[in-house]
Amino acid sequence: MVLQRTGDVTSSSCRCLDSWQWSPDLVVPGSTQPYVRVSLQPTADEYKTVESMFMASMASEGAVMQRIEKVENPNLLARYQSKKAALSERLSPECINEVQAFHGTTPDCVDGICKSSVIPYGKGAYFAWTAIRSHCYTEEDADGLRYMILSHVMLGYWTVGEPRPLKPGLPVILRGHHLTHGDSAIDQAHNPHVFVTWDQYQSYPSYVIVYRAPDCIHRQLSVQQEVMQAMKKWDKDAKKRARHSRRRKDTASCAIM
Numbered sequence: 001m002v003l004q005r006t007g008d009v010t011s012s013s014c015r016c017l018d019s020w021q022w023s024p025d026l027v028v029p030g031s032t033q034p035y036v037r038v039s040l041q042p043t044a045d046e047y048k049t050v051e052s053m054f055m056a057s058m059a060s061e062g063a064v065m066q067r068i069e070k071v072e073n074p075n076l077l078a079r080y081q082s083k084k085a086a087l088s089e090r091l092s093p094e095c096i097n098e099v100q101a102f103h104g105t106t107p108d109c110v111d112g113i114c115k116s117s118v119i120p121y122g123k124g125a126y127f128a129w130t131a132i133r134s135h136c137y138t139e140e141d142a143d144g145l146r147y148m149i150l151s152h153v154m155l156g157y158w159t160v161g162e163p164r165p166l167k168p169g170l171p172v173i174l175r176g177h178h179l180t181h182g183d184s185a186i187d188q189a190h191n192p193h194v195f196v197t198w199d200q201y202q203s204y205p206s207y208v209i210v211y212r213a214p215d216c217i218h219r220q221l222s223v224q225q226e227v228m229q230a231m232k233k234w235d236k237d238a239k240k241r242a243r244h245s246r247r248r249k250d251t252a253s254c255a256i257m
Contacts, residue, residue, distance in 0.1 A: 035073035035114050037208055046070070050150060050207050053100070057132035063213040066145060071114050071205050080117075080152070080204040087156045087183065097155040100206070101127035101195055104134035104148050107141035110208060113149055117200045124185070124196040125203065127153050133193060136216035150207040153195055156183025 040047040050068050087096050103118050103126070118125040128134045131148060138146040159182035183202070186192035197203060 034075055035071060037069035037071055037114060040068045040070055050209065053150070054102075054131045054148070054209055054211075057130040058135060058211075058213065061132060061135065061213050061216075063135075063211050066210040066212060069208040069210065071208060073114060073205075076115070076117060076201075077204060079201045080154075083199065083201040084154055087154055091157055095157065097158065099129075099153055099155065099195070100150055101129055101153050102131045102134035102148055102150055103127050103205075104137035106139045107145070107147055110147045110149075113205050114208065117203050117205055118149065118151065119200045120198050124198050125200065127151060127195040127197070127203070129193050129195075131209075135213060144212055145210055146213060148209040148211070149205045150209060151203045151205050153197060153203045154183070155186070155195060155197070156202070158182055158184045158186050158195075160186055160189050 040050075042048075042051075047068050051065055054065070055063065084096060084098075103113070105113060112119075118127070134148055135146075138148060140146055183197070183199075185196040187194040
């Protein structure tokens with residue numbers, strides 16, 4: 001997957017919400033429940049697409065799909081589209097970098113996410129490109145079921161490294177070798193695995209995936225640690241480039257003298 005600063009994500013990885021259809025008649029105006037979760041039929045193309053994305057990394061973990069529910073929340077979707085319009089105006093439509101990514105959660109948090117999206121906590125809201133990474137952050141309910149969210153996420157102007165949004169939403173500023181201020185953070189520029197956002201309306205919880213699977217045996221580093229490590233590597237490489245640049249200047253000065 002390639003994310004762009006001056007263009008959209010590649011067609012092979014762009015799974016945008018523009019082609020995603022919802023049924024507004026399913027949500028009754030004035031209802032105390034602002035959203036509904038509609039179970040998809042296993043024979044539907046939409047079900048098969050989501051299942052394929054999930055099983056691409058979870059089949060080897062012994063995962064068994066139970067059901068896939070489509071989240072119908074028109075108010076939340078409107079806020080997401082409003083945020084998308086704002087990003088489009090500031091960055092241009094080609095630089096929104098909209099992707100679909102997974103978010104592992106606990107059973108008691110599913111309804112809250114469907115109602116208000118993934119609310120940033122700590123250093124942000126975390127998403128993963130593959131389901132296996134998010135699986136390590138799920139827990140079983142009383143019936144042994146696990147829940148994972150597949151969200152549409154707008155990365156906007158991204159930075160590599162530690163999520164430290166002093167002023168999120170502003171263009172990235174280069175200060176020496178250190179990058180700060182962006183719409184999101186990713187773990188690496190080429191084929192990123194982890195995405196961090198700071199605005200809850202930068203993501204929309206499109207689907208709830210309900211499944212069974214064993215505990216994550218080979219528990220990976222937490223996404224916070226991954227991003228922190230990426231930032232340290234970025235900082236180290238940047239310092240190395242700066243030293244190389246200074247040596248080149250010194251060599252050039254000696255040659256002139």
